[in-house]
Amino acid sequence: MQMGRKQGPISMWPSGDLTIARLRGIDPWPRPTGQLLHKWQPLDQEHLGRGSAMKMLRNMLQERCEKPRENPSDFFDYVIEELKKEGTILTEAIALDLMFALLFASFETTSLSLTLAIKFLSDNPSVLKRLTEEHEAILRNREDADSGLTWKEYKSMTYTFQFINETVRLANIAPAIFRKALRDIKYKNYIIPANWAVMVCPPAIHLNPNIYEDPLVFNPSRWEGSETTNASKNFMAFGGGMRFCIGADFSKVQTAVFLHSLVTKYRREEISGGNILRTPGLQFPNGYHVKLKKKEI
Numbered sequence: 658m659q660m661g662r663k664q665g666p667i668s669m670w671p672s673g674d675l676t677i678a679r680l681r682g683i684d685p686w687p688r689p690t691g692q693l694l695h696k697w698q699p700l701d702q703e704h705l706g707r708g709s710a711m712k713m714l715r716n717m718l719q720e721r722c723e724k725p726r727e728n729p730s731d732f733f734d735y736v737i738e739e740l741k742k743e744g745t746i747l748t749e750a751i752a753l754d755l756m757f758a759l760l761f762a763s764f765e766t767t768s769l770s771l772t773l774a775i776k777f778l779s780d781n782p783s784v785l786k787r788l789t790e791e792h793e794a795i796l797r798n799r800e801d802a803d804s805g806l807t808w809k810e811y812k813s814m815t816y817t818f819q820f821i822n823e824t825v826r827l828a829n830i831a832p833a834i835f836r837k838a839l840r841d842i843k844y845k846n847y848i849i850p851a852n853w854a855v856m857v858c859p860p861a862i863h864l865n866p867n868i869y870e871d872p873l874v875f876n877p878s879r880w881e882g883s884e885t886t887n888a889s890k891n892f893m894a895f896g897g898g899m900r901f902c903i904g905a906d907f908s909k910v911q912t913a914v915f916l917h918s919l920v921t922k923y924r925r926e927e928i929s930g931g932n933i934l935r936t937p938g939l940q941f942p943n944g945y946h947v948k949l950k951k952k953e954i
């Protein structure tokens with residue numbers, strides 16, 4: 658969190674605890690050797706990526722406007738319908754921004770955290786073993802062997818939830834979330850002036866050794882007995898407060914179902930890639946290629 662002026666004599670950008678925590682959180686210091694150290698790269702590539710994605714979305718929207726479909730069936734159709742309404746607050750620019758945000762929010766997030774989950778499984782055989790045991794027990798205890806995964810079974814996946822929490826804690830898919838101070842906010846001895854933007858940096862919390870012991874170590878068991886399922890001041894992988902990620906529960910179900918299939922039906926073999934890069938978002942620059950082989954039952 659970046660802090661505003663101090664009460665009394667004005668001092669801008671004080672080097673208070675939180676600012677230091679933020680810097681340490683992004684690039685942990687002192688750097689433990691042999692642990693999850695990720696490379697950094699300037700933001701330019703992400704900006705280029707956004708430019709091309711926006712261009713593609715703009716072209717798609719234009720094409721669809723020129724040839725509207727009779728029955729609206731996807732998000733584009735509904736956006737076009739809304740754009741045509743009289744007095745709508747939606748503009749083409751807002752619509753494109755929302756589409757871009759949704760593309761990132763719904764697809765990039767879960768796919769990246771799943772990729773990281775597979776990487777963690779490959780690197781941590783004992784975790785894979787425990788996860789597999791949990792899911793094989795679900796199959797063993799199933800009354801109807803042919804039924805699909807049930808909600809009750811999903812809710813029973815204790816270790817899987819610990820695994821998911823630990824994956825998103827280290828993934829830090831959103832390296833920063835933003836808020837705007839609507840009025841002067843007093844925080845300890847500081848005032849965040851009205852209209853200032855506040856950048857909250859979840860990695861500063863998630864990688865803080867005072868909060869998580871050996872923060873760079875992937876250890877799902879650290880969540881044992883923890884009630885944290887959504888958000889707290891120590892866990893913000895899905896944000897927090899009123900703008901808390903609307904897809905958090907959906908993405909957990911998606912991840913759990915994926916893991917269930919993966920560990921009960923397939924064996925994996927790493928082929929190539931798997932290097933982790935932060936720009937500052939999580940990336941796999943050379944991809945991560947694994948070969949799946951059906952398990953013999």
Ligand code: HEM
Nearest residue numbers: 762763766767770830831834895896897900901902904908
């Ligand atoms: C691992 C998966 C995911 C992670 C780590 C994640 C993380 C986040 C974070 C950190 C925020 C910002 C929250 C805040 O400002 O407090 C957010 C917002 C959001 N997420 Fe997710 N997300 C994930 C999956 C999804 C999925 C699958 C969807 C849609 C189906 C989704 C839709 C959204 C939307 C629409 C917002 C904006 C909410 C708002 O501003 O009110 N997310 N997400």
